[in-house]
Amino acid sequence: MARKNQTLGEFIIENQAEFKYSSGELSRLINSIRLAAKVVNHQVNKAGLVDIVGAAGETNIQGEDQQKLDVIANETFISTLKNREIVCGIGSEENDDFITIEGHKEDNQNKYVVLMDPLDGSSNIDVNVSVGTIFSIYRRVTPPGTPVTMEDFLQPGRNQVAAGYIIYGTSTMLVYTTGHGVNGFTLNPAIGTFYLSHPNMQFPKDGTIYSVNEGNYTHFPLGVKKYIKYCQEESENRPYTSRYIGSLVSDIHRNMIKGGIYLYPKSSLNANGKLRLLYECNPMAFITEQAGGKASDGYTSILDLKPTALHQRVPFICGSQHMVEKAEAFMAEFG
Ligand code: AHG
Ligand code: MN
Ligand code: MN
Numbered sequence: 001m002a003r004k005n006q007t008l009g010e011f012i013i014e015n016q017a018e019f020k021y022s023s024g025e026l027s028r029l030i031n032s033i034r035l036a037a038k039v040v041n042h043q044v045n046k047a048g049l050v051d052i053v054g055a056a057g058e059t060n061i062q063g064e065d066q067q068k069l070d071v072i073a074n075e076t077f078i079s080t081l082k083n084r085e086i087v088c089g090i091g092s093e094e095n096d097d098f099i100t101i102e103g104h105k106e107d108n109q110n111k112y113v114v115l116m117d118p119l120d121g122s123s124n125i126d127v128n129v130s131v132g133t134i135f136s137i138y139r140r141v142t143p144p145g146t147p148v149t150m151e152d153f154l155q156p157g158r159n160q161v162a163a164g165y166i167i168y169g170t171s172t173m174l175v176y177t178t179g180h181g182v183n184g185f186t187l188n189p190a191i192g193t194f195y196l197s198h199p200n201m202q203f204p205k206d207g208t209i210y211s212v213n214e215g216n217y218t219h220f221p222l223g224v225k226k227y228i229k230y231c232q233e234e235s236e237n238r239p240y241t242s243r244y245i246g247s248l249v250s251d252i253h254r255n256m257i258k259g260g261i262y263l264y265p266k267s268s269l270n271a272n273g274k275l276r277l278l279y280e281c282n283p284m285a286f287i288t289e290q291a292g293g294k295a296s297d298g299y300t301s302i303l304d305l306k307p308t309a310l311h312q313r314v315p316f317i318c319g320s321q322h323m324v325e326k327a328e329a330f331m332a333e334f335g
Helices: 008-014 025-045 047-053 069-083 122-127 214-219 222-232 248-258 277-290 321-334
Strands: 089-092 112-120 131-139 162-168 172-177 182-188 193-198 209-211 260-264 294-296 316-319
Touching: 008 025, 008 182, 008 193, 025 047, 025 069, 025 112, 025 131, 025 162, 025 172, 025 182, 069 089, 069 112, 069 122, 069 131, 089 277, 112 122, 112 277, 122 131, 131 248, 131 277, 162 248, 162 277, 172 193, 172 277, 209 248, 214 222, 222 321, 248 260, 248 277, 248 316, 260 321, 277 294, 277 316, 294 321, 316 321
Parallel strands: 089 112, 209 260
Antiparallel strands: 112 131, 131 162, 162 172, 172 182, 182 193, 260 316, 294 316
């Protein structure tokens, strides 16, 4: 049972039995992500001091090379998961190939692989706007004790056992699901503890916010253009409000709380859109569905797509169920 003010640590232990395999391995994995999130949060909060400590590519006053925050976030999550020997493989936006974790033991018996976008919305760092981390967890399909293969990573989103995001915003939150609803935890930075602040998060069935990079309008398919015009038309609850942060985590988080739709369609500039199926769309789609919302590529549920490549891109429409259904209707009619 979710209780407000419960810490994330308590929540993970108390809800472990909900998970069908319930060996404690997944709980340890989420605990590791919680730890890495706090480290990255600390780094993100220092980002504004870049003029003092030195920009990426420079050497700071202690003679250390400064690194870009997405590299720092990537290394933090990888080393936290690696050191605990808690997964057998990691796929990341920042790494061309997946990482195999052998472990110190003769054979790594860990069953889980993690896919992640360690720093989402990274262009927002320089302007003090919210960024995030996205993660997606699967059970491997190849036998434990053998090296992971591409097959372990290219699973449809429906197979996810857990997914979540961290939003480094006005406050820092960790939001995740293990397939039993969505819960959000807010970090108390004074003591470094996440507390359950948003139990059982729900996407409102309808909303009045649409989020899309309208700078690409002329390059969008006709169905998307018509849907955007529909959002802008005068009617009982329209025109909708346009809100676009340019950080997927932040845009979806806001829409989940307030009700809204997010679109990153394909365009004549990007044949498959921009967002990555495995570590952006699938985890956000799993969370969205668990919160009663909907996510599709315009025609098919994101979670039903069969991945073909680690860094594959897909068009993404995600949000309040009725709004996504309306957008899909425009796609079906106009393409
Ligand atoms: P990342 O920083 O991981 O590369 O992701 C950025 C993504 C996503 O967060 C955001 O919604 C989208 O790119 C914004 O793209 P545009 O600037 O093309 O709108
Ligand atoms: Mn991203
Ligand atoms: Mn990223």
